Amino acid sequence: MIAIGIRLAVLEPRISTALLFAGSFVPRSMFQEARQVTIPLQVLLQWDDEGNDRQLALDLFDAFGAKEKTLHANMGGHTGVPQFEGDDGNRFFARHLK
Numbered sequence: 001m002i003a004i005g006i007r008l009a010v011l012e013p014r015i016s017t018a019l020l021f022a023g024s025f026v027p028r029s030m031f032q033e034a035r036q037v038t039i040p041l042q043v044l045l046q047w048d049d050e051g052n053d054r055q056l057a058l059d060l061f062d063a064f065g066a067k068e069k070t071l072h073a074n075m076g077g078h079t080g081v082p083q084f085e086g087d088d089g090n091r092f093f094a095r096h097l098k
Contacts, residue, residue, distance in 0.1 A: 002060070003030050009037045017041070017096035019089050022057035023049050023078050034063040041069040042092045044085060049078045 001024045009018050010033050018037075022045045041064055045057050061071050070092075074082055 002026055006030055006033050006037060009039060019092060023052050026056060026060055031063045034060055035065045038065045040096050041066045043071050045071060045073045046078055046080060047073050047075050051078055
């Protein structure tokens, strides 16, 4: 759940970068916490995710306080994440966790 990732990114100083999957409901109350997330972020959004409000996910992405944030949006439902996203995630972490 992305709300847990947001909370951890805010509370745990050892987390220096994060890859979050915007595939679950996020209460509006989490938007204030999202503004406090300033670490580099990569957010994955499945455009046709049946259980995800696309606009809410886009609004959440806008709310993140990170200066470096990237949104990867792919066609398909919740379980249709393309294989290449794993490779992209690995490159993202390799870049930031040197």
